[in-house]
Amino acid sequence: xxxGFISRAFQGRRRQxxxxxxxxxxxxxxxxxxxxxxxxxxxxxxxxxSVGGEVDEPKRWTWxxxxxxxxxxxxxxxxxxxxxxxxxxxxxxxxxxxxxxxxETAAEHVxxxxxxxxxxxxxxxxxxxxxxxxxxxxDGAPLEPEHGGPARLLVPHLYFWKxxxxxxxxxLLNHDEPGFWESLGYHNYGDPWREQRYWGD
Amino acid sequence: xxxxxxxxxxxEWRIGExxxxxxxxxxxxSLLLDVPGWEGHKAGQHVDVRLTAEDGYQAQxxxxxxxxxxxxxxxxxxxxxxxxxxxxxxxxxxxxxxxxELRGPIGGWFAWEARxxxxxxxVAGGSGIAPLMAMIRHRAAAGSDAPCxxxxxxxxxxxxxxxxxxxxxxxxxxxxxxxxxLTRSQPPGWTGYARRIDDEMLAEVAPSNEQGPLTxxxxxxxxxxxxxxxxxxxxxxxxxxxxxxxxxxxx
Numbered sequence: 031x032x033x034g035f036i037s038r039a040f041q042g043r044r045r046q047x048x049x050x051x052x053x054x055x056x057x058x059x060x061x062x063x064x065x066x067x068x069x070x071x072x073x074x075x076x077x078x079x080s081v082g083g084e085v086d087e088p089k090r091w092t093w094x095x096x097x098x099x100x101x102x103x104x105x106x107x108x109x110x111x112x113x114x115x116x117x118x119x120x121x122x123x124x125x126x127x128x129x130x131x132x133x134e135t136a137a138e139h140v141x142x143x144x145x146x147x148x149x150x151x152x153x154x155x156x157x158x159x160x161x162x163x164x165x166x167x168x169d170g171a172p173l174e175p176e177h178g179g180p181a182r183l184l185v186p187h188l189y190f191w192k193x194x195x196x197x198x199x200x201x202l203l204n205h206d207e208p209g210f211w212e213s214l215g216y217h218n219y220g221d222p223w224r225e226q227r228y229w230g231d
Numbered sequence: 232x233x234x235x236x237x238x239x240x241x242x243e244w245r246i247g248e249x250x251x252x253x254x255x256x257x258x259x260x261s262l263l264l265d266v267p268g269w270e271g272h273k274a275g276q277h278v279d280v281r282l283t284a285e286d287g288y289q290a291q292x293x294x295x296x297x298x299x300x301x302x303x304x305x306x307x308x309x310x311x312x313x314x315x316x317x318x319x320x321x322x323x324x325x326x327x328x329x330x331x332e333l334r335g336p337i338g339g340w341f342a343w344e345a346r347x348x349x350x351x352x353x354v355a356g357g358s359g360i361a362p363l364m365a366m367i368r369h370r371a372a373a374g375s376d377a378p379c380x381x382x383x384x385x386x387x388x389x390x391x392x393x394x395x396x397x398x399x400x401x402x403x404x405x406x407x408x409x410x411x412x413l414t415r416s417q418p419p420g421w422t423g424y425a426r427r428i429d430d431e432m433l434a435e436v437a438p439s440n441e442q443g444p445l446t447x448x449x450x451x452x453x454x455x456x457x458x459x460x461x462x463x464x465x466x467x468x469x470x471x472x473x474x475x476x477x478x479x480x481x482x
Contacts (some may be wrong), residue, residue, distance in 0.1 A: 035244075035246060035283055035330070035332050036283055036284070036285055037282040037283050037284070037320070037330075037331070037332065038324075038329055038330070039320075039324050040282045040283065040320055040324070041284055042282070042284045042288045042290060042316065043316045043319075044290070044316045045288065054281075054289070054291045056290065056316070062452070062476075063452045063456070063476055064476055065474060065476075066340050066341070066473060066474060067459065067469060067470070067472050067473060067474055068459035068460060068463050068469045068472050068474070069456065069459065069460065070469070112293055113291050113292060146469065147470065176452075176456060210340075211340075214338065214339040214340055215242075215337060215338065215339055227279075228241075228242045228337065229240070229241070229242070230240050230241030230242065231241060231242075
């Protein structure tokens with residue numbers, strides 16, 4: 031309905047034409063923080079990570095066991111639905127492929143769950159094949175609680191709310207179950223290149 | 232009989248018309264918009280604003296709605312960020328009669344409706360007052376008697392957005408309390424708080440956790456982070472503390 035609309039006298043100062051920038055996004059140098067409630071602070075000795083749901087055998091790692099798993103360095107651009115993007119962010123983490131190794135499942139969906147009650151849903155194929163990690167380090171230092179530490183999901187090809195902070199596990203599901211923001215008007219899949227911000231986008 | 236189900240529908244871009252712009256403080260402006268087709272909002276929600284240049288270049292940002300759902304126009308509060316791209320246009324260029332493209336309302340978590348009840352504890356830093364003002368106005372418009380306390384941190388009195396309206400509302404409503412803290416400069420004779428919100432201030436001002444307040448915190452990240460952490464430390468239920476942050480990179 032607003033096709034062809036021009037904002038009177040708007041020039042646009044930044045004119046960022048970087049082709050790594052998805053539509054409607056702008057670049058930031060800092061690392062903005064967004065979350066829906068207080069930052070959870072789970073002591074590492076109480077922390078664990080689990081894979082459950084529709085699997086033949088649930089798996090669980092303590093912090094030490096998790097950190098002993100093979101890890102990877104990841105450098106990716108990230109895109110937040112609130113419009114900022116940050117290029118070339120550096121992380122270290124365990125590939126979700128590593129965590130799902132040997133897991134027998136017919137599930138096609140995943141619900142990530144977190145301290146603080148946050149959840150987010152993803153197709154299983156979006157967290158496998160080298161596309162998702164459980165990250166514990168950012169820019170060479172342990173991930174700060176504000177940014178999701180001790181560990182967060184990292185799925186950089188989707189809007190960043192899918193990269194759930196304070197993640198504690200993955201529940202594999204036969205059906206799709208909308209997570210926290212996905213139930214509150216945000217897009218179920220969240221591809222920044224197709225600008226899937228909200229329901230119906 | 233067929234079940235009536237409301238399917239998710241696309242949030243359409245709409246063209247609003249600027250009815251009025253007001254200087255809320257030297258650095259912030261209030262934009263009052265008439266938005267044809269606006270389907271209403273909940274207090275606390277925000278909109279996306281999109282600017283389009285003649286050659287098609289676009290920039291988008293999010294702004295909280297400060298007006299109550301009961302009001303006819305939609306009010307946005309915009310803080311001017313000197314190195315920003317969208318906010319200087321909105322504060323310096325936009326004038327009455329101009330058109331502005333927006334879509335919303337967005338966000339259903341950081342929102343309050345009168346039927347949610349109270350007590351309400353609202354904590355704002357600077358322009359973080361906007362979504363909380365929508366709640367305060369909605370509470371008044373809906374005739375809610377849910378006890379409500381606002382703790383509002385501003386740099387100075389002249390930087391306090393909606394100061395007059397808040398005074399007025401609080402003086403005519405015994406169950407609304409407004410507590411200001413002025414962090415940089417205070418007028419002569421100021422007897423209120425004159426420092427950043429800290430644990431001690433929250434212990435004095437926050438409703439006790441036995442009252443089970445529903446808390447909304449909105450402002451810059453360091454304020455939101457420290458307030459939410461302190462309230463959890465005071466024994467408040469983390470599940471009843473909702474936060475919204477205005478990053479320094481808004482633009």
